[in-house]
Amino acid sequence: xxxxxxxxxxxxxxxxxxxxxxxIAAEAVRERGVCHVALSGGSTPKQxxxxxxxxxxxxxxxxxxxxxxxxxxxxxxxxxxxxxxxTKDALLDPLGLINFQRIEGELDPTEAASKYTAALESLxxxxxxxxxxxxxxxxxxxxxxxxxxxxxxPALDATSEVxxxxxxxxxxxxxxxxxxxMTASTLNWARQIRFLIAGADKAEPLxxxxxxxxxxxxxxxxxxxxxxGHLVWYVDKAAAAKLDEAR
Ligand code: 6PG
Numbered sequence: 286x287x288x289x290x291x292x293x294x295x296x297x298x299x300x301x302x303x304x305x306x307x308x309i310a311a312e313a314v315r316e317r318g319v320c321h322v323a324l325s326g327g328s329t330p331k332q333x334x335x336x337x338x339x340x341x342x343x344x345x346x347x348x349x350x351x352x353x354x355x356x357x358x359x360x361x362x363x364x365x366x367x368x369x370x371x372t373k374d375a376l377l378d379p380l381g382l383i384n385f386q387r388i389e390g391e392l393d394p395t396e397a398a399s400k401y402t403a404a405l406e407s408l409x410x411x412x413x414x415x416x417x418x419x420x421x422x423x424x425x426x427x428x429x430x431x432x433x434x435x436x437x438x439p440a441l442d443a444t445s446e447v448x449x450x451x452x453x454x455x456x457x458x459x460x461x462x463x464x465x466x467m468t469a470s471t472l473n474w475a476r477q478i479r480f481l482i483a484g485a486d487k488a489e490p491l492x493x494x495x496x497x498x499x500x501x502x503x504x505x506x507x508x509x510x511x512x513x514g515h516l517v518w519y520v521d522k523a524a525a526a527k528l529d530e531a532r
Contacts (some may be wrong), residue, residue, distance in 0.1 A: 287516075287518055288515070288516065288517045289495070289517075289518045289520060289525070289526045289528070290469055290517055290518065290519050290520070291520050291521070291522065292388040292520070292521050292522070293521070293522050294518065294521055294522070295329070295483040295484075295521050296332065297470070297518070297521075298481065298483060298519050298521050299332040299333040299336055299481075300336060301409060301519065302333050302479060302519050303333045303337050303340070305479075306322070306333070306337075306420060306479075307337075307340070307344055307345050308421075308513065309419065309420050309477050310322065310345050310346065310350050310419070310420065311346060312346065313420075313476075314346045314349040314350070315494065316461050317419075318349060318439040319349050319350075319351060320346075320349060320350045320419045320420070321351050321352065321353065321408055321418045321419050321420075321437050322351070322352050322419065322420045322421075322502055323352060323353045323354065323355045323418050323420070323421045323422065323467065323472070323475070324352055324353065324354050324355065324368075324372055324422050324474070325354075325355055325356075325368075325423050325424045325432070325463070325481065326354065326356060326357065326358075326368025326371065326372075326424070327424040327426075328371075329369070329386070329424045329482070329483055329484075330371075330372075330422060330424065330480050330481060331371060331375050332373035333374050333422075333481065334371075334372060334376035334399065335376075335467075337376055337380070338369055338375060338376050338378055338379035338380055341378065341380070342363060342381070344351070347380065347382055347384070348384065349384075350384060350387065351384045352382065352384060352385035352386075353385070353386055353405075353418070354368055354372070354387060354388050354428045354485070355368060355396075355422070355423065355432040355466065355467045355472065355495070356368065356388070356432040356433035356464055356465060356466035356467065357369065357387070357388035357390040357433075357464070357465045357466075358390055358462070358464060358465075359390050359391075359394050359397075359463050359464065359465065360390050360456075361390065361463060361519055362387060362389075362391065362393045364390075367390060368388075368517065369387040369388070369390070372385075378397065383485075386401075386404050387471050388401050388448075388465050389401075391463060394450030394463040394464075394465055395450045396447050397450070398446075398448045398450045398465050399448075400408040401447075401465065402446070402447040402448045405447055405448070405471075412500060412521065413468065415471065415474040416447060416471060416474065417474050417475065417476065418472075418474070418475040418476065419475070419476050419477065420475065420476070420477045420478075420479070421472050421475040421477070421478045421479070422481060423472070423478065423479065423480045423481070423506075423509065424480070424481055424482065425480055425482050425487060425490060425491065425494070425506045426457055426490070427457070427486040427487060427490055428455065428457060429490040429493060429503065429504035429505060429506050430455075430505050430506065431455070431472075431480070431505055431506040431508075431509060432454065432466045432467055432472065433451050433464030433465065433466035434451070434466055434468075434469060434492070434505040434506075434508060435453045435455050435457075435458075435464075436455075436502060436503050436504070436505060437502055437503070438451050438452065438453050440466055440468060441469070441501065441502060441508065443470075444467045444468070444469075444470050445470070446468050446470075447455040447464065447467065447468065447469075447470070447471045447475075448465065448467050448468065448471065449465070449466060449468055450464075450465055450470055451463065451464050451465070451466050467504075469508035469509065472509060473508075473509065473510060473511050473512050473514075474511075474512055474513070474514075474520065475511060475514050476513070476514040476515070477514055477515055478509060478514060478515070478516040478517070478518070479510070479516075479517050479519060480506070480516070480518045480519060480520075481516075481519045482519065482520045482521070482524045482525055483520070483521040483523065484521070484523050485523040485524070485526065485532065487520075487523075488523065488524055488525070488527045489508060489525040489527060490495050490506070491518075491520065491524050491525065491527070492527040492528060492532075494506045494507050495518070495528065496528065496530070496532070
């Protein structure tokens with residue numbers, strides 16, 4: 286049964302998710318001396334980042350928290366569409382955070398994916414094991430995608446790769462492009478995975494993902510099933526509006 290935490294508004298969702306992230310990070314640092322967090326892009330996380338920024342440097346052991354991104358657009362880091370830029374403006378710059386490794390969207394996508402995979406080597410508990418994040422933040426698009434795992438795209442089948450370049454042609458990406466994304470395998474090895482989902486446009490895909498038939502090619506968010514960790518769905522009332530529908 287999915288662990289779903291409903292909130293009246295995105296504001297309440299963002300406060301609760303920020304507080305839990307801080308708690309998970311503090312525990313990771315206590316236990317392992319470091320906390321590796323993969324952040325989501327899109328617009329939903331921005332409020333959470335702004336809340337963390339307002340709480341200040343002393344709210345978390347930021348020197349031991351290392352930030353990564355689950356996906357990136359193939360744009361420069363100062364481009365308006367850059368997931369890194371959104372985080373830089375909302376969180377990194379306000380708190381003066383320097384422990385991060387962005388996906389270099391300005392490079393050839395295959396090269397950027399290869400470089401990010403190499404950078405993640407340090408997260409492998411052992412040579413033959415997968416990189417493990419302490420916390421992975423995910424959003425979900427109105428088509429049921431997550432990270433840049435879009436419906437019917439090659440990355441959905443990339444079970445042996447850590448990060449890939451994924452050719453996407455979707456109305457959500459303003460036409461054909463290439464995204465750089467962690468694969469479902471990488472995301473699923475995380476200790477803690479949190480979807481942050483808000484807005485009425487997510488109600489139908491959320492019903493499909495959580496209540497509909499298993500069809501991960503069409504609804505890639507269904508691929509997110511942690512191997513060992515725990516998955517929680519933070520949803521606002523608008524996104525959860527259809528979850529009680531029997532069909
Ligand atoms: C991206 C994100 C993507 C996002 C969803 C939801 O690069 O856009 O990684 O997976 O989380 O599209 O986006 P919103 O939060 O803007 O609805």
